[in-house]
Amino acid sequence: MAATAHQFKNLRLWLHPLLVCSLVTLIASVTPETPGKERSITAIDLADKELRKMNYPKADSIYTSELSKNPGNAELYWKQARVQVSMGESLSSENAEGALHHYQKAAEYARMSISFDSTNSKGHTWLAASLAIMADKIGTKEKLNRANEIKRELDTALRLNPNDETALSLLGSYYREAANIGWFRRMVASTFIGEVPKGNYDLAEKTFKKAMSLDPEIIRNYHELALIFIERGNREEALRLIKIGIEKQVLIASDRRRIEDMRALLKKYSRE
Numbered sequence: 015m016a017a018t019a020h021q022f023k024n025l026r027l028w029l030h031p032l033l034v035c036s037l038v039t040l041i042a043s044v045t046p047e048t049p050g051k052e053r054s055i056t057a058i059d060l061a062d063k064e065l066r067k068m069n070y071p072k073a074d075s076i077y078t079s080e081l082s083k084n085p086g087n088a089e090l091y092w093k094q095a096r097v098q099v100s101m102g103e104s105l106s107s108e109n110a111e112g113a114l115h116h117y118q119k120a121a122e123y124a125r126m127s128i129s130f131d132s133t134n135s136k137g138h139t140w141l142a143a144s145l146a147i148m149a150d151k152i153g154t155k156e157k158l159n160r161a162n163e164i165k166r167e168l169d170t171a172l173r174l175n176p177n178d179e180t181a182l183s184l185l186g187s188y189y190r191e192a193a194n195i196g197w198f199r200r201m202v203a204s205t206f207i208g209e210v211p212k213g214n215y216d217l218a219e220k221t222f223k224k225a226m227s228l229d230p231e232i233i234r235n236y237h238e239l240a241l242i243f244i245e246r247g248n249r250e251e252a253l254r255l256i257k258i259g260i261e262k263q264v265l266i267a268s269d270r271r272r273i274e275d276m277r278a279l280l281k282k283y284s285r286e
């Protein structure tokens with residue numbers, strides 16, 4: 015029984031928000047203009063610009079205003095989900111209740127996006143992101159049940175768009191955390207709880223590398239991939255990735271926390 019309790023304690027680490035979702039938190043690019051043609055700037059463009067400037071309340075205000083005019087616009091709903099995740103991530107750790115409120119709103123917006131257009135990968139991606147970042151707030155059994163829903167949403171997103179860099183980054187974290195469960199913990203969890211997530215470091219590494227090839231500027235990918243190499247004992251490669259990652263431009267509020275974490279890892283493993 016003691017061993018079982020210990021393994022259940024370890025399962026609490028599954029899908030910890032700092033490992034999964036800071037995400038989230040991955041910024042999508044504005045559609046490029048067609049060469050030789052001028053494209054009028056829309057309110058959505060302005061909101062996207064405010065998001066990139068990390069002015070989340072302003073972006074939220076514009077998206078909300080546009081939704082009141084276009085209540086059936088699936089794109090507006092997933093973009094609202096994205097900004098809600100970003101707002102939650104920007105809050106201090108002391109304001110857990112406020113952050114949870116934003117994540118819950120994000121899930122609601124993402125579900126609305128899917129209800130209006132289930133063929134848009136981003137609705138599924140940001141639903142997975144919002145569910146993942148909330149996973150640390152619930153019990154072990156429900157946490158594992160939610161993990162299966164997260165995987166389904168990521169699979170759907172990538173079926174619709176195999177190059178959805180945000181979904182790939184999230185999936186990389188999913189595989190990494192699944193690998194950390196280990197065979198014995200899988201056996202214990204499957205006996206007392208039910209199906210547990212499946213994944214390994216090879217899948218995680220491959221998925222992160224694809225995400226990085228699509229967008230090499232996302233800090234979380236360097237951080238997460240470095241953690242994989244640390245866990246596999248390849249500190250040299252981990253330190254190389256960390257050194258690259260900490261030089262990248264901060265794109266979202268949670269990047270600052272990741273850079274702090276990476277600097278701490280660099281300091282720790284450079285001494286050893």
